[in-house]
Amino acid sequence: MLDRDQLETFATVAEEQSFERAASVLNVTRGAVSQRIKALEESLATVLLLREKPITPTPAGEILLRHVKALRMLEGAALQELMPTPKPHAPVSMAIAVNADSLATWFPLVLQKLLLERRVALEVVTDDQDHTSARLARGEVVGCISTGARAAAGFLADCLGAMEYRCYANPAFAHEFFPEGLTVPAVLAAPAVLYNRKDSLHDEFLQRRFGFSIESYARHYLPSPLTLLEGIGMGVGYGLVPNSQARSLVDDGRLVDIAPDEPVMVDLYWHHWDLEPSLAREITTLVVSEARRQLLPTEHSGPPSARYHGDRQRREPETPMRPLPGQTR
Numbered sequence: 001m002l003d004r005d006q007l008e009t010f011a012t013v014a015e016e017q018s019f020e021r022a023a024s025v026l027n028v029t030r031g032a033v034s035q036r037i038k039a040l041e042e043s044l045a046t047v048l049l050l051r052e053k054p055i056t057p058t059p060a061g062e063i064l065l066r067h068v069k070a071l072r073m074l075e076g077a078a079l080q081e082l083m084p085t086p087k088p089h090a091p092v093s094m095a096i097a098v099n100a101d102s103l104a105t106w107f108p109l110v111l112q113k114l115l116l117e118r119r120v121a122l123e124v125v126t127d128d129q130d131h132t133s134a135r136l137a138r139g140e141v142v143g144c145i146s147t148g149a150r151a152a153a154g155f156l157a158d159c160l161g162a163m164e165y166r167c168y169a170n171p172a173f174a175h176e177f178f179p180e181g182l183t184v185p186a187v188l189a190a191p192a193v194l195y196n197r198k199d200s201l202h203d204e205f206l207q208r209r210f211g212f213s214i215e216s217y218a219r220h221y222l223p224s225p226l227t228l229l230e231g232i233g234m235g236v237g238y239g240l241v242p243n244s245q246a247r248s249l250v251d252d253g254r255l256v257d258i259a260p261d262e263p264v265m266v267d268l269y270w271h272h273w274d275l276e277p278s279l280a281r282e283i284t285t286l287v288v289s290e291a292r293r294q295l296l297p298t299e300h301s302g303p304p305s306a307r308y309h310g311d312r313q314r315r316e317p318e319t320p321m322r323p324l325p326g327q328t329r
Helices: 004-016 019-026 028-042 059-082 100-103 107-115 129-138 171-179 184-187 199-210 223-231 243-251 279-296
Strands: 091-095 121-126 144-145 155-169 192-194 219-221 238-242 264-274
Touching: 004 019, 004 028, 004 059, 004 171, 019 028, 028 107, 028 243, 059 091, 059 121, 059 155, 059 279, 091 129, 091 279, 100 223, 107 279, 129 144, 144 279, 155 171, 155 199, 155 243, 155 279, 171 223, 171 243, 184 219, 192 199, 192 223, 192 238, 223 238, 264 279
Parallel strands: 091 121, 091 144, 192 219
Antiparallel strands: 144 264, 155 238, 155 264
């Protein structure tokens, strides 16, 4: 039987990434934290934490951290059921990782349904795909949205559907820079608007359109979906935006599609633990059902827990874009 104080101390160190901060959170001495971690590692005959700055869990520590998070969720859910209904109960703390474009478009309805139940105290992490996957593996989050289709060992990847992206500019910008359409000389002259330096979606779009890579074009980086859309709308540049997010501006004539025959479809997947506590499983069910209601279907759409296929934060470079003629991003 694992010692619960040792487990909580280990999890707190992993979460705070520091022995000192963990000691402050737990209201014990730094020495007591070290002793508990040492005793836990000796009882398991393995190293659980890498003593670096910041402190991170080892592969064995990642497994144990997921175990502690599951224990917390199970205990919180049990306490909610055991408490008398009239008495308010504390929500269960948990975290999920969501890509920025989903958070700006379809995911708020998931949050509305989830948070209004007041059963969870939720932390939503927005991060790059590589980081969201690492957070999931370390046990920092119970699920993440990704473009990666293949789930790691111990996890499942459920296909959610596809987000449709279009290449937009405001009319004046399009008239100035693209009078003859989206050509290579125009791309080299016109500033593009990207999310951040990890955003490979625009590069992939250009390569797919012209058949070769274009790297020497001007870029603005606006790391907020709303700011990115507003920047394109005010004419600072052109770029790829979820069609559902841009639709009202298109209808008002404030944006035009400068590549109407080349929408970009990005398949999204919900990665989550294979063995989920009941509360985490309810979140998975809610995310999958709401996504499939709002996103476009893909050839991978089907019953939950399809283990292959699964973020524009954007999306992984190796995931191929899938154009869908006649539809908008």
